[in-house]
Amino acid sequence: MKGMAVTARFEPRVVVFACNWCSYAGADNAGVNRIQYPPNSRLVRVMCSGRVHPAFVLRAFELGADGVLVSGCHIGDCHYLFGNESALKQFETTKSFARLLGIGEERVRLEWVSAAEGERFARIVEEFTETIRKAGPLAGSTAT
Amino acid sequence: MFDCPIGNADLTDTKQLLSETRAYLCIECGKCSGNCPVAARAVTATPRALVSRLVTGGLEAAAADYLFKACLACGQCMERCPSNVDFVGFIAGLRRLAPQKAVSSCPHAGVFQTAMRLMARLERPTGRVDWLRGLEKRAREDGKGPELRFELVEGAHGKHVPVQKTGSHPGEQRILYFVGCLPYFDAALAGSSGVDMAGIAVATIRVLNAMGVVPLVLADERCCGHDLLWAGDIEAFDTLACRNLEQLERAGANTVVTACAECARTLRLDYPVRVKVHASSTDRGERQDDGQSIGRRLAALAGSKSAAEFVHVTEFLTRAVDGLNAPGKQRASGPAGSSARRTRVAFHDPCRLGRHLGVYDAPRTVLSSLASIGVVEMARERDKAVCCGVSSWLYCDGVSKQMQTDRLREAASAGASVLATACPKCKAHLACALAELKSVAGGGTDSRTRGELPEIRDIIELAADELATR
Ligand code: SF4
Ligand code: SF4
Ligand code: FES
Numbered sequence: 001m002k003g004m005a006v007t008a009r010f011e012p013r014v015v016v017f018a019c020n021w022c023s024y025a026g027a028d029n030a031g032v033n034r035i036q037y038p039p040n041s042r043l044v045r046v047m048c049s050g051r052v053h054p055a056f057v058l059r060a061f062e063l064g065a066d067g068v069l070v071s072g073c074h075i076g077d078c079h080y081l082f083g084n085e086s087a088l089k090q091f092e093t094t095k096s097f098a099r100l101l102g103i104g105e106e107r108v109r110l111e112w113v114s115a116a117e118g119e120r121f122a123r124i125v126e127e128f129t130e131t132i133r134k135a136g137p138l139a140g141s142t143a144t
Numbered sequence: 145m146f147d148c149p150i151g152n153a154d155l156t157d158t159k160q161l162l163s164e165t166r167a168y169l170c171i172e173c174g175k176c177s178g179n180c181p182v183a184a185r186a187v188t189a190t191p192r193a194l195v196s197r198l199v200t201g202g203l204e205a206a207a208a209d210y211l212f213k214a215c216l217a218c219g220q221c222m223e224r225c226p227s228n229v230d231f232v233g234f235i236a237g238l239r240r241l242a243p244q245k246a247v248s249s250c251p252h253a254g255v256f257q258t259a260m261r262l263m264a265r266l267e268r269p270t271g272r273v274d275w276l277r278g279l280e281k282r283a284r285e286d287g288k289g290p291e292l293r294f295e296l297v298e299g300a301h302g303k304h305v306p307v308q309k310t311g312s313h314p315g316e317q318r319i320l321y322f323v324g325c326l327p328y329f330d331a332a333l334a335g336s337s338g339v340d341m342a343g344i345a346v347a348t349i350r351v352l353n354a355m356g357v358v359p360l361v362l363a364d365e366r367c368c369g370h371d372l373l374w375a376g377d378i379e380a381f382d383t384l385a386c387r388n389l390e391q392l393e394r395a396g397a398n399t400v401v402t403a404c405a406e407c408a409r410t411l412r413l414d415y416p417v418r419v420k421v422h423a424s425s426t427d428r429g430e431r432q433d434d435g436q437s438i439g440r441r442l443a444a445l446a447g448s449k450s451a452a453e454f455v456h457v458t459e460f461l462t463r464a465v466d467g468l469n470a471p472g473k474q475r476a477s478g479p480a481g482s483s484a485r486r487t488r489v490a491f492h493d494p495c496r497l498g499r500h501l502g503v504y505d506a507p508r509t510v511l512s513s514l515a516s517i518g519v520v521e522m523a524r525e526r527d528k529a530v531c532c533g534v535s536s537w538l539y540c541d542g543v544s545k546q547m548q549t550d551r552l553r554e555a556a557s558a559g560a561s562v563l564a565t566a567c568p569k570c571k572a573h574l575a576c577a578l579a580e581l582k583s584v585a586g587g588g589t590d591s592r593t594r595g596e597l598p599e600i601r602d603i604i605e606l607a608a609d610e611l612a613t614r
Contacts, residue, residue: 097255100259103262
């Protein structure tokens with residue numbers, strides 16, 4: 001874009017882990033219903049939110065994410081019965097690591113989204129993206 | 145002690161690696177393989193074969209070897225080698241050179257190494273201070289002694305940390321407690337496996353306080369870099385070394401005490417080597433980078449005046465036994481002295497403290513000075529001690545578990561009811577195997593796994609417990 005003044009606006013990079021059975025379908029539902037939400041997120045499908053070890057979240061930060069959202073089925077709805085309960089437990093460790101490293105708790109979030117909740121998925125991602133936008137880039141200056 | 149030159153030069157190729165570690169002189173006798181605890185259980189991988197794989201097949205082939213990821217850098221092989229091959233330096237150098245890095249693939253999914261790389265990279269104020277405040281709270285509540293006293297030293301982001309001037313240091317010494325990665329181990333292990341890591345830090349500060357030392361603690365301390373160095377990530381290691389050394393310099397610490405065998409090795413042996421490497425390449429004018437690069441910052445530390453001494457807390461205690469009110473003085477007269485009532489404790493030598501640093505006596509001196517403890521030795525002790533089975537959170541499998549199980553049984557058959565160690569990771573790994581064995585023993589019938597397995601403690605926790613009973 002030669003000749004155009006490019007004002008570097010911070011666009012947060014958000015990684016969303018979504019479980020195959022509910023949240024991913026929820027994201028799909030948002031798409032099918034043409035619900036708009038910010039394009040900042042990269043979706044990673046996992047079989048269950050219980051699979052999202054704190055290491056995955058940290059690795060996302062290492063690879064350049066500014067915020068990480070973990071989503072799964074509502075409690076009681078997990079395809080593997082109690083996978084999301086284990087996600088809840090692991091997420092405590094994830095938060096501790098985020099605090100210790102100075103990443104900050106606001107950059108990680110855990111949410112339950114069912115397959116029918118396209119609207120809810122879009123709103124969560126929108127709101128989280130804005131939170132991260134306010135928090136700013138995690139490391140250095142990122143203009144893209 | 146072996147001062148392996150893992151960071152000695154800017155390692156560039158296989159040839160240099162083979163000659164610097166004297167691997168060229170290997171006569172293929174196989175003694176290393178016979179002494180390697182990993183090779184003993186995974187017979188297709190041996191140190192000797194790894195060297196020849198590199199020579200014949202190159203880096204790619206060597207990096208595909210099981211031992212490339214599974215070697216513990218424990219140094220047992222080196223105890224036997226007639227050609228004095230520095231295998232530990234060899235494995236570290238190999239991981240540095242290999243095109244595909246040794247990826248942390250233990251059941252913790254690489255969480256610690258990722259956190260360590262983030263500690264090198266992120267410039268943000270960390271949450272360490274809150275964790276340290278948590279220790280104070282815990283100590284207040286456990287009723288095992290007076291309030292913890294330590295003095296926080298501001299980091300680069302010091303605005304969050306009011307420095308209290310409460311420090312009282314005997315003589316001219318400014319003693320700093322280097323905590324290491326305990327907060328991270330605590331975060332990951334306390335919930336899932338119930339292994340107490342924070343207790344090591346509480347105990348260390350308590351014992352130092354009892355000796356009249358109010359240690360300095362860095363508010364923005366970073367991982368010492370041990371695990372990344374042994375995984376071959378020299379750039380991240382240099383960054384961590386630089387950030388820690390600059391802070392230690394600012395703190396004016398002249399004695400740095402740690403309760404971690406790995407921190408002790410890294411700070412004492414590897415930091416000075418990296419400073420020297422960067423200083424000499426700066427002197428030779430080889431540096432093209434600007435003044436703010438990590439290399440230059442490390443080089444600038446070469447002239448550092450404080451030149452702190454790095455000691456493991458057991459060494460610090462042993463030295464102070466005579467001069468200060470250290471545990472152990474009342475031994476002869478104490479009522480707990482009767483041998484029948486003493487807890488029988490075996491000491492597991494951590495590789496980094498034992499074979500790497502040659503510190504064998506200090507922990508034993510500390511243990512035997514505790515009136516409530518009777519020391520027993522296991523069949524394999526001191527330079528023959530076997531590793532806890534995992535190194536640098538790099539790799540863990542059935543071989544590791546077998547090593548740990550064997551070690552626990554060895555302690556049990558030596559009659560120990562407590563297996564003490566002096567490294568947080570040894571504690572974590574042995575405790576993990578213990579929990580597994582116990583869960584099997586719950587329903588199992590194997591008499592060797594029932595009841596008699598020892599409890600795993602850190603030596604400094606035992607010392608703090610004894611202080612509490614005084
Ligand atoms: S350092 Fe230890 S694990 Fe590695 S080859 Fe030597 S004896 Fe085996
Ligand atoms: S003990 Fe030394 S000389 Fe013998 S095979 Fe091993 S490395 Fe080679
Ligand atoms: S399958 Fe959706 S949370 Fe387990």
